[in-house]
Amino acid sequence: MRYQVLVRLKEGVLDVQGKAVESGLQDKRYAAIKNVRVGRVIELDIDGVASDAARSQVEEVCKLLLANPVIEQYEIKEVA
Amino acid sequence: MKVGIVVFPGTNCDQDIEHVYRSLLHVETVRIWHRDTALPNVDVVVLPGGFSYGDYLRTGALAKLSPVMEAVKKFADGGGKVVGICNGFQILCESGLLPGVLLENVGRRFLSRFVHMRVDSTTSFFTAGLPKGSVITCPIAHFQGNYFADAETIRELEAHGQVVFRYCDEAGQQRDTDTTVNVNGSVHSIAGITNQRGNVVGLMPHPERAVELLAGFVGQDSGLTPFKNSVAA
Numbered sequence: 617m618r619y620q621v622l623v624r625l626k627e628g629v630l631d632v633q634g635k636a637v638e639s640g641l642q643d644k645r646y647a648a649i650k651n652v653r654v655g656r657v658i659e660l661d662i663d664g665v666a667s668d669a670a671r672s673q674v675e676e677v678c679k680l681l682l683a684n685p686v687i688e689q690y691e692i693k694e695v696a
Numbered sequence: 697m698k699v700g701i702v703v704f705p706g707t708n709c710d711q712d713i714e715h716v717y718r719s720l721l722h723v724e725t726v727r728i729w730h731r732d733t734a735l736p737n738v739d740v741v742v743l744p745g746g747f748s749y750g751d752y753l754r755t756g757a758l759a760k761l762s763p764v765m766e767a768v769k770k771f772a773d774g775g776g777k778v779v780g781i782c783n784g785f786q787i788l789c790e791s792g793l794l795p796g797v798l799l800e801n802v803g804r805r806f807l808s809r810f811v812h813m814r815v816d817s818t819t820s821f822f823t824a825g826l827p828k829g830s831v832i833t834c835p836i837a838h839f840q841g842n843y844f845a846d847a848e849t850i851r852e853l854e855a856h857g858q859v860v861f862r863y864c865d866e867a868g869q870q871r872d873t874d875t876t877v878n879v880n881g882s883v884h885s886i887a888g889i890t891n892q893r894g895n896v897v898g899l900m901p902h903p904e905r906a907v908e909l910l911a912g913f914v915g916q917d918s919g920l921t922p923f924k925n926s927v928a929a
Contacts, residue, residue, distance in 0.1 A: 636804050687844065
């Protein structure tokens with residue numbers, strides 16, 4: 617099974633990368649583009665584990681390592 | 697008295713820490729490799745600065761999974777003295793030994809410069825012997841030093857006197873919104889915190905780089921006293 621984890625900063629947490637991207641775009645006259653937020657996609661395979669158990673392992677590693685719950689939220693998608 | 701210095705792949709301030717304890721304070725030190733599962737017999741554990749695991753994923757995130765961190769946690773739970781400086785602070789936050797997290801600096805720049813920090817609490821072993829309100833001048837060198845925690849956590853830290861260092865101007869004045877003073881944009885100008893017990897301390901500035909009166913701009917030694925305190929009987 618292949619999973620995709622999308623990790624993003626929570627609403628309200630300052631995203632300096634997003635700000636940098638936004639100001640770069642505005643320099644190029646894309647003034648209409650606002651509120652840029654940069655996240656991260658992590659893909660991983662889990663083999664030889666039942667589907668439910670696989671999903672809960674992904675949940676576990678999200679909490680353990682992939683996201684920091686103080687500032688980040690995550691979404692898990694099964695992609696294959 | 698013996699000080700353990702933890703080395704992760706990418707740690708680069710371990711020699712500075714060793715110099716402070718060995719050459720200046722004449723205290724024995726021992727390096728602890730991050731793969732070690734037990735600590736040698738030490739009185740203080742230092743997590744020095746650097747770029748553990750290349751800062752991959754988030755600063756300090758991968759280091760928290762190193763086997764040695766289980767041992768450091770156990771040591772801290774038993775009341776052992778632990779101080780994390782710069783990347784060491786980030787590792788302590790990621791490990792849950794200290795609350796909060798270090799975000800990227802508000803100015804979106806790596807900052808390498810001198811700062812002033814005020815001693816705001818003497819409840820920790822690292823600040824115990826320092827006069828409250830005194831100012832330490834020392835360098836910072838970080839891209840992620842913007843201390844952040846939710847409002848509730850900040851209230852708790854403040855209520856229990858857990859904010860040990862705050863960025864301030866030369867005269868010791870706190871200026872939260874002035875980025876020439878609160879250079880990275882930390883909440884309440886927080887530069888360093890401790891746990892409630894006072895035995896785990898983390899800070900972004902590098903007092904170990906301001907321990908000797910040398911020629912030129914390095915002429916600062918106000919960083920030495922916290923290290924002296926850490927090994928006081």
